[in-house]
Amino acid sequence: MIKKIINVATLFVALISSVFAFEMNMNTLYLTENRLNSMVSSMLDSYGMNYDIVQLPAKSLVLEKDNVALYNSIVIENAKQETLSGIKAQIEEYSKKYKIRIAYLNSEPDQSVAANSQQSIFMRNVVLTDQGYELASKYQMNGKDVQFTVGTCILDTNFQCIQYTHYEVDPIIKDSIKPLLKYTDIEAYAGALVNSNGIESIHFWIPFIDSHIAYFASHLWISYINYGLIDGYRRLFFEIQVDDYFTDNCFNSSDCSATPDAPHYRTSVEDMENIAKWQKDISSRMPKGSDFKVELAINGIHILTKAQHKQYEIRNWTDYLFPYEYKKPLNEHGSSRWPEKFDDDWDDKILQDDKLYKHFKNHDNQDNFFWLTHTFSHQKLDYASYRDTDLESKENIKMSKEPYLGMYDRDCYSKHSIVTPEISGLHNGDALKALTDNEVYYAVGDTSRVDVSPENFYLPFITNMTTSNFDGFVVIPRQPPQVYWDCSTIEENMEVYKMRYPDRTNVTWEQHLNEEADLHAKNFLKLRHDPYMFHEGNLRNSDFKEVSIGSGKGKYGMLQQWVERVTEEIQKYMNWPLVSIKMDNLAQTYLTRISKEQCKPKYTMVVDDSSFKISEIKVKATTGECKVPLLAIKNTEFDKSTVDSIEKLGMDPQTAWINVNDKSVKSVKFTSSVQWNDDSYTAKSGSIIAYSISSLKILLLVGIATLFIMH
Known part of the structure; x- marks a missing residue:
């Protein structure tokens, strides 16, 4: 009897709760008058949020259906007061009823907010006010004393400037308005929080086009209008991939034998021990929760070359040159680099004459890094036959397994991922079939190449029969910084830089690093998860001079200096953990995102x-x-x-x-x-x-x- 009474009481409470409760979808309503070059939707995508886009002007909005509030936040971009006149009352009534916050982005301020405002195309800088920094700190953002440049121009395909205006606003001074951004050279504001007549809103009177301030401010308004409860996630992955590992590369030459006196470099054990120590040090200087680790993409043949042991089994080194988008026909055999018979019965004792090989047979030393394959002999795969690709995979796997390096079956190794040489083979169905048959499903692309770049960089490029004569191979975007593949010293790198940019011969390494940091910190503000491409020689550090960069001081090589400077720049804007994970796991995050997009939660x-x-x-x-x-x-x-x-x-x-x-x-x-x-x-x-x-x-x-x- 008591149990029945309790059950009835529980049911009664549940019924009462349902009667006096409402349901509200976690979905953002994005109203915009002009989306040309806008990055608003991409920032919603960066979190993986649900949102609907409505093009302004609109006569009415559907905000409720079947007693359910359809949106928990509203974003209004590039709207004039006249454009909003037909729906403003509806939006405000909805906002009051459900306590919905609104973000106004580069929209004309109304008279209750601005005593005076004007549109301008002048390039100006803005800084956070004290209230702006307080809001940023709440969301673990920084921005203190940073002078942000307001974007005013986007170049079109003909390199002509598309101009964008911003508002310079004199807010009405009252307790209900808290300025967030102010211009540095005039007495006007570029952002504010407003709490008026039961409606809370956040305003940024700047264009939301490609700029540091637009990306930075997006993290503020996204968190604010959702009251901190977001149908998505945020994470900063700091992924450094080093190609050609174990290779001895010559400066400014892909063939050392062609230029026997050319400078060349192969990393030493001392270099790698220094990198291992430095990774722990910089992780401790990054925001709490950070864990930074470099990933090495290996070419096994160079262990044989260094040990002078059975390195001449491959005799056909023909390099087939094709445009990036070349798609090898499936009925063409392709290359024949590997002979019918070859000796791969390697002697581990002889291989240990290579000090790097011996060093990395040790599991503790392996665990200081992540690892994956880069093919055995660095064969370009655009015209590779199935057999060549199969052997390039199998021989590198063999070198990575026991009794040799012994890392393939360990957690530090990504056995399902590859960095293909020169990002080749991604349009070659035979090569992709061979990789898949060796349980390799993921590769990296190159964001400088349209042919392997996805339309949405938060998702991978996925091959199909049209692009590659193969369905379903996953290619995640990867960034190419300007630390060059064949350079191991700063002098070499700047020599190549000035050859590429003859109008910039006065640029110093320090200036170059600053430009790289400014460019790539923007990717972290975008929540891009792309790895960064480096090469074996970039790890050189043991004979470098001591330098101080940000919070770090030491004998840092080019890769280290780049990471230190980019880390310093990221922390100007964000205090979020910086995390490195191996490529297999990184690829899974992209697949998780695709799966979410398809299931439409x-x-x-x-x-x-x-x-x-x-x-x-x-x-x-x-x-x-x-x-x-x-x-x-x-x-x-x-x-x-x-x-x-x-x-x-x-x-x-x-x-x-x-x-x-x-x-x-x-x-x-x-x-x-x-x-x-x-x-x-x-x-x-x-x-x-x-x-x-x-x-x-x-x-x-x-x-x-x-x-x-x-x-």
């Missing part, structure tokens, strides 16, 4: 009518199944029993990962009371788990199946 908050407290967040896939994130920049924690895993690094807020499908709803809850319209947050230190993903085996199967469905 829906997040719905259940919110109390009077208190606005969130009782649960219901998550379900629209089609299929996938793994989805939920970020909470709030003073609470996820209930572990309601999610599949929780990720937290250093001072970062928690991100929950939830496995969802289209058959049932997952109910995500918190350990303490969470109010929808309260974004109070104080960052706390301590990692719950390191960055992790689901079982590699499972994701591989899901990933490959997903890719074939796409084509």
Whole structure:
């Protein structure tokens, strides 16, 4: 009897809760009058958020359906007051009813906000106000004393400037308005928080085109209008890949024998020991929770060459030259680099005459780095036959296994990934079939090449029969910094730089590093996960002079100096952990994103009518199944029993990962009371788990199946 009474009471409470609660989708409404060169949608994509785009002008909006609030945040870009006149009352009524915050981006300020404003095309700098820095700090951003340049121009395909205006605003001085950005050379503002008539909004009166300030400010408005509860995740991956490892490269020449007196360099054991120590040091100087590690892409033949042991088994070194987009016909045999018979019964004792090989047979030394294949002999794969590609894979795998290097089956090695020589073979169906038959499913591309770059850089390029005569090979974007492949010294690098840019012969290495840092820090503001391409000679450091860069001081080689300077630049803007993971795991993050895009998850908050407290967040896939994130920049924690895993690094807020499908709803809850319209947050230190993903085996199967469905 008592049990029945309790059950009835529980049911009654549930019914009462449902009657006096409303549901609200976690979905952003993006209203825009002009999206030309806008980066707003790409920043929503960077978090992986759900959003709908409505082109202005619009006569009315659908904001509610079947007693469900369809949007939990609103973004309005490039809108005039006249354009908004027909829908402004509807937006404001909706905002008041559901406590929805609004972001106004380069939109004309109304009279309640601005006593006076004017549009301008002049290039100006802005800085954060004290209130702006306070808001940035809340979201673990920095920006203190940084002078941001407001973007005013984007070059079109004919290198003609498309001009963009910004607003210079004199806000009405009152408690309801908090300036966020101010111009440095005039008495005017470029951003503010406004709390007026029960509506909270954030305003940035600058163009949201390619610029550091646009990307920086996006992290502020995205977090602000969502009250810190985001249907996505944020992570800074700092991935350095070093190609040609174990190779002795000659400066300014791909063939040392052709220029026997040419300077050349192969890293020493001392170089690598220094790099290993430095990685730990710089990780300690990065934001809490950081873990930085270099990944080495190996060519096994150069171990044989150094040890002078069976290195001449390959005799056909014909280099076939084709344009990047060349697609080898499947009925053409292709190259024949490998002879019918060859001796690969290597003597491990002889190979240990190579000091680098001997050093890296030690598991402790291996674990200082991540590893993957770069083919055995660095054969370009654009015209490679199936057999050549198969042997290039198998021989490098053999060198990586016991009784040789013995790293292939260890956690430090990415056995399913490859850096193809010169990013070749990605349009060669025979080569891709051979790689896949050797359980290699992922490669890196080159963002300077359109033919292997995805339309959306948060997703990989995936081959199909049209592009490559092969379906489903995954190519993730990779950045080519201007530290050149055949250079091991600063002098060599600047010599090549000045050959490439004859109008910039006065540029110094320090200036070059500053330009590189300025350029690539922007990628981190974009939350781009692209690895960076370096080469074996760039690791040289043991004979360098001591330098000081940012918080670091030591005998740093070019790669180290580049990383130090870029790290310093990133930390001007963000205090988020910088994390390196091996390529197999990085590829999985891209597959997870693709799977999420396909299953179209829906997040719905259940919110109390009077208190606005969130009782649960219901998550379900629209089609299929996938793994989805939920970020909470709030003073609470996820209930572990309601999610599949929780990720937290250093001072970062928690991100929950939830496995969802289209058959049932997952109910995500918190350990303490969470109010929808309260974004109070104080960052706390301590990692719950390191960055992790689901079982590699499972994701591989899901990933490959997903890719074939796409084509």
